[in-house]
Amino acid sequence: MIEVEKLSKIYQMGGQQVPALDGVTFKIEKGEFVAIMGPSGSGKSTLMNLIGCLDIPSSGSYRLENLDIQDLNPNQLAEVRNRRIGFVFQSFNLLPRATALENTELPLLYGRVPKATEIALQALERVGLAHRAKHKPTELSGGERQRVAIARALVNNPAIILADEPTGNLDSATGKEILDLFQELNREAVTLILVTHEQEVSRRAKRIMQMKDGKIIADTSNGAGLC
Amino acid sequence: MLIWDLFKMALRSLVTHKLRTFLTALGIIIGVASVISMISIGEGARRQTLNTISKFGTNIITIKPGQKKSRHVTSGRVDTLTLDDANFIEENIPLITGVAAQVYRSAQLKFENKNTNTTVRGTGASYARLANFEMDRGRYFNNEEIRSAKRICVVGSTVLKNLFEDRNPLGKTIKVDGKNFLVIGTTVPKGALSWYDPDDQIFIPVTTAQKRVFGMKHVQSIDVQAGQIDDLEIIKEDISRILRQKHNIAEGKEDDFYVQNSSQWLNSWGDAAKTFTYLLGGIAAISLMVGGIGIMNIMLVSVTERTREIGIRKAIGAKKKEILQQFLIESVLISFLGGGIGILLGIGTSRIVSDLGDWETIVSTQSIILAFGFSVAIGVFFGFYPANKAANLNPIDALRYE
Numbered sequence: 001m002i003e004v005e006k007l008s009k010i011y012q013m014g015g016q017q018v019p020a021l022d023g024v025t026f027k028i029e030k031g032e033f034v035a036i037m038g039p040s041g042s043g044k045s046t047l048m049n050l051i052g053c054l055d056i057p058s059s060g061s062y063r064l065e066n067l068d069i070q071d072l073n074p075n076q077l078a079e080v081r082n083r084r085i086g087f088v089f090q091s092f093n094l095l096p097r098a099t100a101l102e103n104t105e106l107p108l109l110y111g112r113v114p115k116a117t118e119i120a121l122q123a124l125e126r127v128g129l130a131h132r133a134k135h136k137p138t139e140l141s142g143g144e145r146q147r148v149a150i151a152r153a154l155v156n157n158p159a160i161i162l163a164d165e166p167t168g169n170l171d172s173a174t175g176k177e178i179l180d181l182f183q184e185l186n187r188e189a190v191t192l193i194l195v196t197h198e199q200e201v202s203r204r205a206k207r208i209m210q211m212k213d214g215k216i217i218a219d220t221s222n223g224a225g226l227c
Numbered sequence: 228m229l230i231w232d233l234f235k236m237a238l239r240s241l242v243t244h245k246l247r248t249f250l251t252a253l254g255i256i257i258g259v260a261s262v263i264s265m266i267s268i269g270e271g272a273r274r275q276t277l278n279t280i281s282k283f284g285t286n287i288i289t290i291k292p293g294q295k296k297s298r299h300v301t302s303g304r305v306d307t308l309t310l311d312d313a314n315f316i317e318e319n320i321p322l323i324t325g326v327a328a329q330v331y332r333s334a335q336l337k338f339e340n341k342n343t344n345t346t347v348r349g350t351g352a353s354y355a356r357l358a359n360f361e362m363d364r365g366r367y368f369n370n371e372e373i374r375s376a377k378r379i380c381v382v383g384s385t386v387l388k389n390l391f392e393d394r395n396p397l398g399k400t401i402k403v404d405g406k407n408f409l410v411i412g413t414t415v416p417k418g419a420l421s422w423y424d425p426d427d428q429i430f431i432p433v434t435t436a437q438k439r440v441f442g443m444k445h446v447q448s449i450d451v452q453a454g455q456i457d458d459l460e461i462i463k464e465d466i467s468r469i470l471r472q473k474h475n476i477a478e479g480k481e482d483d484f485y486v487q488n489s490s491q492w493l494n495s496w497g498d499a500a501k502t503f504t505y506l507l508g509g510i511a512a513i514s515l516m517v518g519g520i521g522i523m524n525i526m527l528v529s530v531t532e533r534t535r536e537i538g539i540r541k542a543i544g545a546k547k548k549e550i551l552q553q554f555l556i557e558s559v560l561i562s563f564l565g566g567g568i569g570i571l572l573g574i575g576t577s578r579i580v581s582d583l584g585d586w587e588t589i590v591s592t593q594s595i596i597l598a599f600g601f602s603v604a605i606g607v608f609f610g611f612y613p614a615n616k617a618a619n620l621n622p623i624d625a626l627r628y629e
Contacts, residue, residue, distance in 0.1 A: 049623055052542070054541075054542060054622050054623050054626075055623055074546075074547060075546050075547065075548075078541065078544050078545065078546045078547075079544065079546075081541075081542060081543065081544045082543060082544020083544070087542050087543065089626070093535070093538075093539045093542075093626065094539075095536055095539065097239060097240070097243055098239075106540070106543055107543045107544055109229070109232045110540075110543065110544040110545050110546075110549065111544060112229065152543065
């Protein structure tokens with residue numbers, strides 16, 4: 001499903017070339033639950049942005065569902081983000097003035113999908129928040145907000161869900177609930193890629209990729225995640 | 228995303244910041260309102276004046292005694308025209324349909340215990356026709372009465388009101404500078420201009436005025452009516468030629484009279500009024516422009532404020548075009564709103580001006596379309612830069628923006 005080959009990203013900083021990602025190669029199959037770990041500056045956010053089609057690589061290739069991402073223009077990238085990728089952020093990133101339902105609906109509206117409200121409601125149901133559909137993010141707890149964000153990520157039936165420190169802003173009990181939800185979704189064959197620096201979180205994944213200095217230094221299967 | 232969804236989003240964001248939206252629209256409101264009211268006032272003034280002027284007749288040529296100029300010094304000879312000249316013109320130019328020589332001066336009128344100060348105009352018999360005065364009661368004096376210099380008069384409606392308080396004046400005698408005059412007619416009101424009331428005068432035979440009231444031998448102006456407007460220029464030339472001949476003016480010397488026609492005056496006045504309207508409209512357009520800059524300013528602030536929102540939208544699949552549209556719709560909505568309120572305010576203002584100022588105003592559909600179209604264009608024009616800025620934001624940076 002994801003084929004990454006010799007993917008590099010080099011930033012220009014004051015005339016100097018800083019390699020944030022240095023020729024990484026890996027594959028991720030459908031239904032996997034991968035945790036990408038590493039200290040800050042290790043390149044995991046850069047890799048995340050590339051996989052999420054928010055950025056284009058300096059060199060190398062990235063195939064997502066047989067689509068050569070590095071060859072796409074910004075409009076096509078936007079379409080890929082809309083149809084094939086769901087984002088979950090550390091700080092939720094919901095639109096504050098829109099209700100939970102409207103937030104969930106948004107990707108469908110941009111994708112011009114008919115019956116958007118119906119589908120969005122189903123997604124909210126899937127994360128257990130159908131009863132809070134008419135509430136605005138300010139009226140929801142942190143855990144509920146993240147559930148709305150997950151519903152929004154799910155709503156277009158994407159190929160992968162990318163989660164960047166999804167429990168970083170939550171207390172441990174709520175964080176656990178969110179991770180439980182992720183595992184449940186994974187059991188329903190949703191492909192998950194999760195960026196984190198917490199061991200606790202990464203233990204839930206089936207596979208852990210360790211990064212350092214823009215390279216993948218370890219790529220291991222995780223027994224605990226398979227349970 | 229469908230335009231309708233973008234429209235709903237833009238509307239929501241404007242409703243959320245009601246005060247800000249209103250203040251932003253205020254620039255456009257004031258701009259549109261002033262464009263509409265200014266143009267309506269200017270247009271009303273122009274039309275009113277042209278109407279009144281055209282009541283005096285547009286096919287009239289006026290001859291005035293010339294002031295001879297020698298270098299920079301103007302010597303005041305104003306006695307170069309006579310009744311003879313008027314008769315001579317009437318007899319010798321075939322294209323004309325009437326000649327009326329005039330003398331005029333302000334004089335004291337008295338009837339019973341009432342006094343008024345007004346213009347006394349000595350005229351020929353055809354003056355009423357030439358100057359478009361219609362008779363209300365009685366009649367104008369005839370050539371026979373002029374020849375015998377009778378002491379009779381026709382009074383204008385303003386004088387009628389002042390002296391007789393609208394009682395029937397026919398057959399009554401009024402005193403003009405102490406001399407008795409019999410009232411034989413009254414004229415239908417023409418309506419006053421702001422600086423001149425044509426109804427505030429009385430008419431007496433020109434000979435009577437010369438011999439018995441003013442004591443002068445010359446006339447102050449001669450009105451000549453052209454049969455057809457197209458003949459005006461030929462008639463003017465004819466008048467110049469035969470008057471020079473009659474006055475024995477050697478070739479190369481200047482005329483001792485002026486020939487002008489009212490349509491020239493009408494045109495130049497119309498042009499001046501049009502310029503005035505454009506000037507007012509121009510000033511108002513500047514305020515519209517300032518309003519547009521206000522929109523741009525607020526939209527720029529709004530884009531910065533909502534950087535994160537833009538980042539989220541881009542991350543979940545908004546295309547550049549859709550972000551651009553969203554912000555453009557917002558700015559156009561603001562100017563649309565401003566334009567709508569401005570039109571109502573402008574119409575209201577011109578109503579108030581015409582009610583309070585007794586000044587006709589004309590709100591033309593053209594000015595409404597112009598102002599409205601202009602304000603929406605301003606919304607697009609000044610909204611484009613901020614919207615484009617939003618559309619070009621890098622989603623990664625926008626998402627990290629605090």
